[in-house]
Amino acid sequence: MAKAGRRPGQTETREQILAAARGLFAEHGFDATTIRAIAAEAEVNPALIHHYFGSKDRVFVAALALPVNPVDVIGEAITGSREMIGERLVRFFLSVWGNPEARQPFLAMLRSVTSNEQAARMMREFINHTVIRPIAAELGIRELTMSAVGAQLIGIAMLRYVVRLEPLASASDEEVVATVAPVVQRYLD
Amino acid sequence: MAKAGRRPGQTETREQILAAARGLFAEHGFDATTIRAIAAEAEVNPALIHHYFGSKDRVFVAALALPVNPVDVIGEAITGSREMIGERLVRFFLSVWGNPEARQPFLAMLRSVTSNEQAARMMREFINHTVIRPIAAELGIRELTMSAVGAQLIGIAMLRYVVRLEPLASASDEEVVATVAPVVQRYLD
Numbered sequence: 591m592a593k594a595g596r597r598p599g600q601t602e603t604r605e606q607i608l609a610a611a612r613g614l615f616a617e618h619g620f621d622a623t624t625i626r627a628i629a630a631e632a633e634v635n636p637a638l639i640h641h642y643f644g645s646k647d648r649v650f651v652a653a654l655a656l657p658v659n660p661v662d663v664i665g666e667a668i669t670g671s672r673e674m675i676g677e678r679l680v681r682f683f684l685s686v687w688g689n690p691e692a693r694q695p696f697l698a699m700l701r702s703v704t705s706n707e708q709a710a711r712m713m714r715e716f717i718n719h720t721v722i723r724p725i726a727a728e729l730g731i732r733e734l735t736m737s738a739v740g741a742q743l744i745g746i747a748m749l750r751y752v753v754r755l756e757p758l759a760s761a762s763d764e765e766v767v768a769t770v771a772p773v774v775q776r777y778l779d
Numbered sequence: 780m781a782k783a784g785r786r787p788g789q790t791e792t793r794e795q796i797l798a799a800a801r802g803l804f805a806e807h808g809f810d811a812t813t814i815r816a817i818a819a820e821a822e823v824n825p826a827l828i829h830h831y832f833g834s835k836d837r838v839f840v841a842a843l844a845l846p847v848n849p850v851d852v853i854g855e856a857i858t859g860s861r862e863m864i865g866e867r868l869v870r871f872f873l874s875v876w877g878n879p880e881a882r883q884p885f886l887a888m889l890r891s892v893t894s895n896e897q898a899a900r901m902m903r904e905f906i907n908h909t910v911i912r913p914i915a916a917e918l919g920i921r922e923l924t925m926s927a928v929g930a931q932l933i934g935i936a937m938l939r940y941v942v943r944l945e946p947l948a949s950a951s952d953e954e955v956v957a958t959v960a961p962v963v964q965r966y967l968d
Contacts, residue, residue, distance in 0.1 A: 748934065
């Protein structure tokens, strides 16, 4: 039924929206790009973008083909017992990066961020807006502390999956969780 | 006197050695490249390389034009009171990355590591050999713990100087030290 009811051209429209979004996010950054501007660029009604994606951060995640929305993953990690947030955060992070297919778009992101100021701006605005500010507020910690947590996690990704530094590269997820989670938890306490 | 005594061709010989080293490190990695092999490739006596550089890690640092030898910086940081190592380590790290000129070769390194497996191998072998193993042994901590410390520092570099994530990018060195050093120290305790 859903398939039969699918309007012709829906995939094309979606792609058109994502192409417009990619261009605008790269050119103007995450903050200055509005759903209205993406709609104008893609020549669709803004309501259609809301209908397909729901929010600007979801348009961003889809436009960059990120395998997960950090907002969802982190939202899940910080739900539940506070003293286990560090462990859940590290475990989620490793499960995404540990999946070679899910890892690719993040690797591409790391690459473009180190070589391209446009990409760097896009990412810093996205991360600040969707992760650092809301999560720091929700947990009642400083935004600087929250960005140090982000640095710990992104550094693990760099050394474990990109540089493949030993013994971090060959350690099991459980060993990494046991080593890193208490330290992340300390930031959050 | 020193200048007058400088043999003609010394700079050229040095450059010849570094070019040979860059090629061999990239092709075979840090571990498998010997001073003897660099000497053969550069068509000089191995004793001359020892005379100019002293050790393989110093040839590597010069070949990649790194502004400091991690071995020296970390060696200095771990000398003195144990309970202050975290703070000295973070402070040294920020002072190098905070210098725009010194930062350039490290940025180039990050860029090549994310896009090139040869560069990644070279770096992982160099870091493992000169930082992770000796420092973990000297401090009596696990190598996995030492690499988590490395991940925290490299993540700070990525987010503060490359992505320029706020508020990490605009925070003073002292604020970053106050936030991150206790956590690094916890790894070392």
